[in-house]
Amino acid sequence: MQIIIVGDGKVGVALTEQLSSEGHDITVIDSNPKVLEQSLESYDVMVVHGNGASIGVLKEAGVEDAHLLIAATSRDETNLLTCIVAKKLGAKHTIARVRNPEYAEQLVLMRDELGLSMTINPELAAAREIHHLLQFPSFLKRDSFAKGRVEIVEIHVGEDSKLAGIPLNRLYEIARVRVLVCVVERGGTVHIPDGSFTLQAGDNIYVTADSQDLAQLIKHLGIVKQKVRNAIIVGGSRIAYYLAMRCLHAGLGVKIIEQNHERCVELAELLPSAVIIEADGSRQDILAAEGISSTDAVITLTNMDEENLIISMYASHIGVPKVITKVNRTEYVEAFKSMGIDTFISPKALCSTDIVRYVRAMQNTTGGSVITLHRMVEGKAEALEFRASETTRHLGETLLDIQLKPEILIACITHKGRTIIPRGSDVFQAGDTVIVVTTSGQPINDLNDIFAD
Structure with missing residues (x-):
């Protein structure tokens, strides 16, 4: 596909890397020649220097x-204008990044008039993800499928874990609910396991489960963590605002620590139920004075990865039950985990995933396109949700009789609202949703792509 990316910042670079690796013809437009030079050196793309909202520049691209x-x-305004002009000039689909919450209502009312296929908001996506994690602090990551009925959750297997040394075919004896381990990360390597795979201390595992079984899963695995009733947010960014709104609505106590005076005043007006502290949240004495040792969760949302990491390391060191860290440079996440930090949020990665899902759906021609896509293990594995159609092969055949491509696993089937954690005797029918897990080296656009024949 011919894809134009306007803006070579964090989100633009993430998209350029992912979409170019999947074989699309990418053209990048930016007004900064230095960042274009970096993209030209790093990826197989074309570049155009100039204003992406300009008719001449768009035609050149x-x-x-x-x-x-x-x-x-x-x-935001440049993004919206760029999409309007691009649509008028013949672009088939347009996606705009719009971050200002004041534009939300207008975009709903004027989406067709603006010619928008989709809008993305990295900060809002990050806030949703963080709030999702705060609801079940025992999990390092949560991804929802089948309209929230199914989840894939990340769990760390510690030295004293009930799962250490257990083969997966004995998992039900311990979990006592029907779940499936679909990915195991061990020493930076990703495994798509079978029933004979034995878990080890230090593994991070991704487990598919019915959403209603999550509480029982936590209980039986013995990984229950204190429920989050209050949280300290360090950094008064847009993410902090979106997150505080959700937390306050859910009845959580929220304290935001922010250095900038004007931003503190603004947040105090927007969030009258939150406690706003004007101070340097990276200072240990400030954190101690604001009760970090007694809070249930710390979320670091400053604009500097280094600052977020230092604060998170300190919070983990003193025993804060749940620590969530925002990072921009996801390539260092493996190193960060060795420092005792295990839950990360990357706004650019969340938005990149949403757009890649849209692109894969555009490519589909047989009706089995991607409904939901989530990346796992820093992009080394993917979980994709498809809806089986009449053109899907192997309908009604038992999974035991279907040969899949290597490194592919069917993790869940949803049939008429009923969640099925699959075994060899199960089948899928037209209309079912099917969750597929695979390593990211083989992009899947269609459900038929998973079969070996």
């Missing part, structure tokens, strides 16, 4: 033949 244009500059 070949907008009239573009299947998709993604506007991801730092300015």
Whole structure:
């Protein structure tokens, strides 16, 4: 597909890397020649220097033949104008990054008039993800499928874990609910396991389960953590605002520590039920004075990865039950985990995943396109949700009789609202949703792509 990406910042680079690796023809537009030079050196892409909202620049980039244009500059207004112009010039689909919450209502009302196929908001996506994790602090990560009926959760297997040394075919004896381990991360390597695979202390495992079974799963595995009733947020960013709104609505106590005076005043007006502290949240004495040792959760949301990591390390060291760290440079997550930090949020990665899902759905021609896509283990594995259609092969055949491509596993089937954690005797029918897990080296656009024949 011909794809134009306008804006070569954090989100733009993440998209360029992912979409170019999947074989799309990418053209990047940016007004900064230095960042374009970096993209040209790092990826197999074309670059155009200039203002992405300019008709001349868009024509130079070949907008009239573009299947998709993604506007991801730092300015919402520029992104919206770029999409309007691109649509008029012939781009088939347009996606705009819009971060300002004041534009939300207008976008709902004027989406068709603006010619938008989709809007993305990295900060809002990050806030949703963090709030999701706060609801079940025992999990390092949670991803929802089948309209929230199914989840894939990440769990660490500690030295004293009931799972250490257990083969997966004995998992039900311990979990006592029907679940499936679909991915195991061990020493930076990803495994798509079978029933004979034996878990070890130090593994991070990704478990597929019915959402209603999560509480029982935590209880039987003995990994119950204190329920989050209050949280300290360090950094008064847009993510902090979106997250505080959700937490306050859920009845949680929220304290935000922010250095900038004007931003503190703004947050105090927007969030009258939250406690806003004007101070340097990276200072140990400030954190101690604001009760970090007695809080249930610390979320670090400053604009500096280094600062977020230092604060998170300190919070983990003194025993804060749940610590969540925002990072921009996800390539260092493996190193960060060795420092005792295990729950990370990357706004750019969340938005990149949403757009890649949209692109894969655009490519599909047989009706089995991607409904939901989530990346695991820093992008080394993917979980994809499809809806089986009449054109899907092997309908009604038992899974035992279906040969899949290597490194692919069917993790869940949802049939008429009923969640099935699959065994060899199970089947899927037209209309069912099917969750597939695979390593990220083989992008799957269609449910039929998983079969070996």
